[in-house]
Amino acid sequence: MNKYDFILIIILIFLSIIILVIFEPKNVNIVDVYFENKIIKTIDLNEDNEYDVKGLNGNIHIVVKNKELKVTNEVSPFHLCQKQTLKNSNDTIICLPNHIVIKGKSEVDTVVGD
């Protein structure tokens, strides 16, 4: 293990950080609302609108304003998902007690190989 190996390793770590910054998955501005892993609503973040979806415990009110999505009314003990803001299709909001997940469409598939 000589110093050239170390130089190589440092170069590679820099490269991977650069690639992480350049190749962030594209933002499509369309998110899906999942109830128990099934899509029940598709929301376009470009239009300001309000939606009602039915979760496990009751009604959930979703507000889209200025390309941001927020949950404003839900039946849950800590109201954690009212504290989260979804800004683009890379973010996710999870309302565990109601079995609701709001996330964007993903481009990445999985590959099987050796």
Add this chain to the structure above:
Amino acid sequence: MINIKKIVRISALIALSIVLSILEGLIPVFNIPGVKLGLANIVILTTLYIYGFKEAMFVSFIRILFVCIFRTGLFSLYFSLSGAIFSLISMYLVKKTKLSVIGVSIIGSIFHSIGQILIAYIILNTNIIYYLPFILILSIVTGTIIGYISKENINFLKNNIY
């Protein structure tokens, strides 16, 4: 002139690489696609340093053919071949630089992953390039481990048998 000694030794190397390849499938690793320990690369590296590029290519191809036909299935043939070709050519090219065996191993590990990403993009048209940063970091780790084992192995063989 047929060199029986060489034929026997290369056969033993091929058999060893097949066994290592099957064995590492039993060890649980992170479930990022394309990440594996690459234990068989110990044999490939050793062959590259003791014999040369042609012999290492031969061992690599026979190993992939065998494992894909009898174990993983023929659909992974393209991925494994692509990874192996990229890996071997890159290792042969950097072998002459001042990098040690460990550095060569890291380069081989990275180009193996790059080869697989490339062919995954061509055949399946999937954007698996998003995994590249994580694959790079893990390649450094596995490359170092495999490289270290290979270095000790090569030193031992060169001092005692070859």
